């Protein structure tokens with residue numbers, strides 16, 4: 001069975017492929033479907049963006065689709081950058097500028113607790129979706145450390161560790177991360193849906209206008 005990974009972010013795709021080990025599933029990248037549009041992430045929650053991406057692309061590509069929406073929530077910034085994580089410092093997406101802006105915003109803050117969140121939506125080819133989520137708590141340090149990973153990884157130290165995500169071996173990040181935790185549940189969900197063919201899943205498909 002084919003499962004489309006609805007992301008154009010190379011780092012995310014690599015992590016998803018490394019974590020999501022589904023038997024008898026052919027994981028397909030979005031490049032394999034050249035006519036699919038860019039889905040605008042204009043929702044106010046990770047959930048709405050993940051569902052929008054998964055359902056829109058599943059209906060267009062006519063295959064099972066997995067989408068993730070993720071970001072960083074910083075307590076001292078009342079949850080920012082949150083759903084704006086990718087574009088925190090503006091367009092185009094620039095990880096370094098985002099990190100500089102985050103350090104500046106936290107300059108006078110001693111409380112630096114934060115968490116990464118990831119919502120994964122799994123949509124069937126007829127637009128029915130289920131979501132799962134994962135969180136990884138930690139803190140924001142005072143300067144970037146490490147060269148691995150992406151995004152805010154050089155500034156984020158997960159609870160119980162001394163290294164940032166960018167300093168860790170990727171296989172360790174892929175055990176601890178918000179994405180790993182969400183994808184672990186997605187794996188369980190996948191087993192469930194194969195058993196049930198998902199008849200009771202909610203449909204997020206927009207109602208058709210009445211015929212004239």
Ligand code: IMP
Nearest residue numbers: 068069070071072085086150151152153
């Ligand atoms: P998305 O593509 O809208 O989900 O954007 C997620 C943004 O959140 C990314 O551009 C990163 O800035 C940040 N982010 C999400 N997951 C991670 C992660 O695992 N490490 C570092 N930054 C992340």
